[in-house]
Amino acid sequence: MRNLLSRFRSTNPLYWQGALLVLAILAPLPLGDYYRSVLWRTGLYAMLGLSLNIIVGYAGLFQLGHAAFYGVGAYTAGMLNIYFNIPLLLTLPLSVVVAALLGYLLTRPILHLRGDYLCIVTIAFGEVVRLVLVNNIFGITGGANGLSGIDRPVLFGLTLREPIYHYYIVVIFLIVTIFATQRLQESRLGRAWKYVREDEVAAEAMGIDTTRVKLLAFVLGSGWAGLAGALYAGKITVISPDQAKFMESVILFCIVVLGGTGSIPGAFVGTLGMVTLPELSRPLKAWRDGWLGLAMVTMMIARPEGLWPSRHFRREIRSEQEAPDPSLAVTGRSG
Amino acid sequence: MGLLESRNLTKEFGGLTAVDRVTFDLRQGEILGLIGPNGAGKTTIFNMITGIYAPTDGEVFFREQRIAHPELTWGQRLTSPTWWMSWIPAPAVQKRWNEFRKLRPHEITERGIARTFQTIRLFDNLTVLENAMSGPHHRTTAGVAGAVFRPPSQQQEEHYIVEEARENLAFMGLEEYKDELAKNLPYGHQRRLEIARALATDPTLTILDEPAAGLNEQESIELMALIEDIRDSGITVLLIEHDMKVVMGICERIIVLDYGKKIAEGTPAEIQSNPRVIEAYLGEEEGEEV
Numbered sequence: 177m178r179n180l181l182s183r184f185r186s187t188n189p190l191y192w193q194g195a196l197l198v199l200a201i202l203a204p205l206p207l208g209d210y211y212r213s214v215l216w217r218t219g220l221y222a223m224l225g226l227s228l229n230i231i232v233g234y235a236g237l238f239q240l241g242h243a244a245f246y247g248v249g250a251y252t253a254g255m256l257n258i259y260f261n262i263p264l265l266l267t268l269p270l271s272v273v274v275a276a277l278l279g280y281l282l283t284r285p286i287l288h289l290r291g292d293y294l295c296i297v298t299i300a301f302g303e304v305v306r307l308v309l310v311n312n313i314f315g316i317t318g319g320a321n322g323l324s325g326i327d328r329p330v331l332f333g334l335t336l337r338e339p340i341y342h343y344y345i346v347v348i349f350l351i352v353t354i355f356a357t358q359r360l361q362e363s364r365l366g367r368a369w370k371y372v373r374e375d376e377v378a379a380e381a382m383g384i385d386t387t388r389v390k391l392l393a394f395v396l397g398s399g400w401a402g403l404a405g406a407l408y409a410g411k412i413t414v415i416s417p418d419q420a421k422f423m424e425s426v427i428l429f430c431i432v433v434l435g436g437t438g439s440i441p442g443a444f445v446g447t448l449g450m451v452t453l454p455e456l457s458r459p460l461k462a463w464r465d466g467w468l469g470l471a472m473v474t475m476m477i478a479r480p481e482g483l484w485p486s487r488h489f490r491r492e493i494r495s496e497q498e499a500p501d502p503s504l505a506v507t508g509r510s511g
Numbered sequence: 512m513g514l515l516e517s518r519n520l521t522k523e524f525g526g527l528t529a530v531d532r533v534t535f536d537l538r539q540g541e542i543l544g545l546i547g548p549n550g551a552g553k554t555t556i557f558n559m560i561t562g563i564y565a566p567t568d569g570e571v572f573f574r575e576q577r578i579a580h581p582e583l584t585w586g587q588r589l590t591s592p593t594w595w596m597s598w599i600p601a602p603a604v605q606k607r608w609n610e611f612r613k614l615r616p617h618e619i620t621e622r623g624i625a626r627t628f629q630t631i632r633l634f635d636n637l638t639v640l641e642n643a644m645s646g647p648h649h650r651t652t653a654g655v656a657g658a659v660f661r662p663p664s665q666q667q668e669e670h671y672i673v674e675e676a677r678e679n680l681a682f683m684g685l686e687e688y689k690d691e692l693a694k695n696l697p698y699g700h701q702r703r704l705e706i707a708r709a710l711a712t713d714p715t716l717t718i719l720d721e722p723a724a725g726l727n728e729q730e731s732i733e734l735m736a737l738i739e740d741i742r743d744s745g746i747t748v749l750l751i752e753h754d755m756k757v758v759m760g761i762c763e764r765i766i767v768l769d770y771g772k773k774i775a776e777g778t779p780a781e782i783q784s785n786p787r788v789i790e791a792y793l794g795e796e797e798g799e800e801v
Contacts, residue, residue, distance in 0.1 A: 356659045363658030363665075364651055364672065371645050374634035381561060381628075383620035383649030383712050396655065 200347050204340050212339040214455050216411065219346035220404055221451040225431035225443035226353045227400035232429065233438030233486070234366060235393035236373030238295035241302020242428045245275040245398040247420030248305060249405025254323045254415050255316060264329040264410045268403060275402020276395045278305075283394040287387055290376070302425050309417035322416030329410045342411040349407065353400065354440055360396075361438075369393055427451065430468065434475055436482025445483045514539045514747050515560070515624075515716060519569035520579075522555050522771075529555045531771040532569065537716070542738065542748040544762030546755075546782075548791060551768040553751045554629055557718055561626050562616040573716070577610050578619055621649050625714035627705040629721045629751075635694035639685055639704055642693050643676035646711020676711055683707040683737065699730040706737070716747045723754040735761050759783065767791065 204212045224246055231239045249271040256267045286297045312319035329336045329345070336342060360366050368389045371379035380386050409415050418424075427450050435446025454467060475482075513536035522530040530552040537543050545553050558564045559579050560571055571579035588594040597608040614622075625646075634642050651672060657665035680686045683703045688696060693704060702722055709717055719738070723731045735757055742748050752758045758765060759779040767775040767782060769791040775782055782788055 359661065360655070360658045364648065364653045364668070365655065365658050367641060367644060368648060370637055370641070371634055371648075374636060375632050377563075377616075378628065378632040378634065379645065380616040381620060381626055381632075382645040382708065383617045384645065385615075385617050385649075387615075392655065 197351075201344075204343050209339050212343055214452060216339055216343040216346055217455065218447055218452045219343065219350050220407060221428070221431060222444050222447040223346065223350050223353050223407075224401055224404045224428050225435065225447055226350075226357050226440065227397045227404065228428050229397075229432050229438065229440070229443055230357060230360070230369075230400070231393050231397040232432045234361060234369040234373070235390055236369070237390060237393060238291065239298050239394070239397070240295050240422075240425050240429055241298040241300070241305070242397070242401055243422075243424035244302040244305035244420045245279055245401040246405040246408070246424065246428075247309065247415075247417065248278055249275045249402025250409040250415045250419055251309065251317060251323070251405070252402065253406035253409040254326045257326050257409075258323060259316070264327055264406070265331065268406050271402045271406035272399045273402075275405065276399030279394050279398025280391065283398075284391065287390050287394075299422065299425070302420065302422060306417050306420040306422075309420060317417075320417060322414060322418075324414040326409050326413040326415070328413065336410070339411070342407070345410075346407060349403065358440060365389070365392065427468075430472065434471060434482060436485035439482065439484055439486035442482050442484040442486065449483070513537050514574065515749070516572040517556070517560075517569070518572070520556060520559060520566050520571060521568035522552070522559060522564060523567045528771050530559070530566075530768075533768070533771070533773050534569075535766050535773065535776065537747060537749055540742065540745065540747055541763045542742050542750060542761055544758045544765040544779075545749065545751045545768065546753070546758055546765060547768035550770075552771040553768055554720060555771075556768075557626065557720055557749075557751065560619070560718065561624060562614050562619040565613050573619075573622060573624060576622070578614055578622065578624075580613075582613055583611070617649065620712055620714075623713075623715035624718060625709035625712045625716070626718040627702075627709050627720055627722060629724065631701050631705055633693040633701055633704060633708070636692060638690050639680065639693055639696065640673070640676055640689040642704055642708050643680050643689075643711045644672050646679065646708055646713070647672045647675045650713065675713075679707045679711040680704075682710065682740070699726050702726060702730075702734070703737070706741075710741065710746070714746060716749060717741060718749045718751075720751050721753060722750070723752055723757045726754075731757055 204215050228242045231237050252271040252274040253267040256262045257264050282301045309317045310320050368384050372386050376386055430450050431446035436442025515537040517535050520533045547553055559566045565582040570577055593607050593611045596604050651668045653665045653668050723734055738761055765782045767788050774787045775785045
């Protein structure tokens with residue numbers, strides 16, 4: 177199995193990347209509108225998962241309020257479209273900016289918190305954002321019912337009504353996301369995130385401005401979630417505060433952790449498990465929620481590193497199983 | 512003036528005075544040893560120099576600039592024009608502001624002080640090379656756009672970071688392990704990697720916190736030679752150490768602390784014959800102890 181996998185990995189990446197792209201383009205064609213929507217949702221949540229992966233996976237910061245930024249992105253797009261008649265596609269950059277700005281403002285004061293404490297505060301902030309939307313602040317968010325009647329995106333005079341168009345839009349953005357996050361991960365900034373995740377005190381002593389680096393992770397992740405929110409608003413045309421509810425944040429968090437923290441393919445595996453599978457198993461009704469708990473418990477026992485862990489984690493595990501050189505096998509540490 | 516000067520440096524933790532009015536100078540290009548029994552306040556001094564703690568009293572100057580001083584009270588902040596003007600990006604204002612506020616550890620590193628830790632703090636799950644690549648971080652600039660679009664400037668920078676890291680690994684004799692995970696290195700090599708990583712920040716002064724702790728005889732001897740190489744490459748070294756053979760072997764001057772106070776300062780020979788030092792180390796009975 178490992179042989180097969182390594183041979184697969186040693187082939188030119190363009191082959192399998194191209195194959196995946198063709199598959200992504202062809203997949204919705206034989207399907208009906210419902211399944212096309214399921215595919216769209218899968219892509220959207222994979223995008224959200226990847227955006228959260230920057231925060232949780234790369235920088236190692238807990239963020240259990242990520243859905244708030246998804247919601248804010250959707251509301252920004254929706255409100256700009258409804259109140260100012262700005263075409264939906266033009267609201268996309270603004271949604272990114274507003275969500276990123278909110279990400280900055282909310283996380284700047286809490287950056288010094290670590291681990292569980294950060295986690296608690298992000299939950300609280302997520303709920304605050306949702307309650308602000310529910311309480312119809314300044315009378316512009318439409319309260320608990322949310323906003324409806326958002327225009328569909330129009331591209332070159334073509335109104336994008338069919339799910340398949342939205343699916344392709346998400347695929348395009350998804351490709352951009354994968355490309356960008358992959359490159360970020362391998363950059364100077366990506367390494368700085370790794371250093372912070374590994375040991376914040378040591379990172380600081382090595383001259384890394386940890387505040388700035390962590391803030392960047394939050395801002396980028398939040399902004400990108402805002403984009404996903406705007407894409408959601410364009411397809412569904414009805415948005416409500418439910419989008420920012422805690423359960424959504426938990427699902428996003430699970431996508432990252434179950435798939436494999438810090439791993440790009442992991443975010444897709446996580447989305448299949450947390451979003452696609454529950455959607456397809458609608459007939460099971462209430463039993464579906466049990467899946468979430470069961471999956472979590474099983475994973476934590478059987479495969480704590482995630483279903484498709486990042487190279488980083490895999491390397492970590494492999495090095496424990498078979499030390500490459502007996503003289504290097506000493507891991508004992510004293511003092 | 513010396514390279515680093517500590518003036519009446521004091522740190523109190525609640526009722527405990529960990530460091531009590533310690534004054535010393537560190538001259539450019541020397542190896543200065545800081546010794547003392549456990550709990551004498553050596554690491555606390557390091558932590559104040561490197562910006563982890565603010566002193567309760569006293570100051571530290573590095574290259575004639577103040578890098579550590581007591582944390583300001585809100586009264587002092589609000590009554591200071593410097594505090595109110597700190598948002599103005601003018602160089603003159605920012606210079607005053609930088610002397611006014613507490614510097615953060617990464618800013619101390621940027622100014623040229625690198626450190627290692629008493630308990631090894633490597634980035635365990637990263638490779639040896641990646642660990643050393645953290646050093647040039649503060650001298651490089653690529654941000655989000657650089658990472659995503661990879662312009663030639665960013666690629667040159669990446670190349671520079673790798674080269675710098677490799678050079679420092681080679682200096683510490685670790686280049687052959689560059690693709691190993693840091694946590695899989697033997698203990699002695701981990702100690703060296705910490706030093707290599709600190710040197711990769713291109714410091715003027717390196718502060719080594721018990722680099723020989725846990726090393727065997729042979730490794731200690733190698734380490735001593737390496738520390739002398741570091742000094743010979745133009746980097747001043749401040750060393751905390753328990754291993755007397757190491758301290759006496761390589762330090763030009765030694766400062767002895769006991770219960771937070773400086774009790775002696777001088778060459779290794781002077782220190783060895785100093786009665787107060789012998790008393791502190793051997794614990795001469797004075798009747799009140801049982």
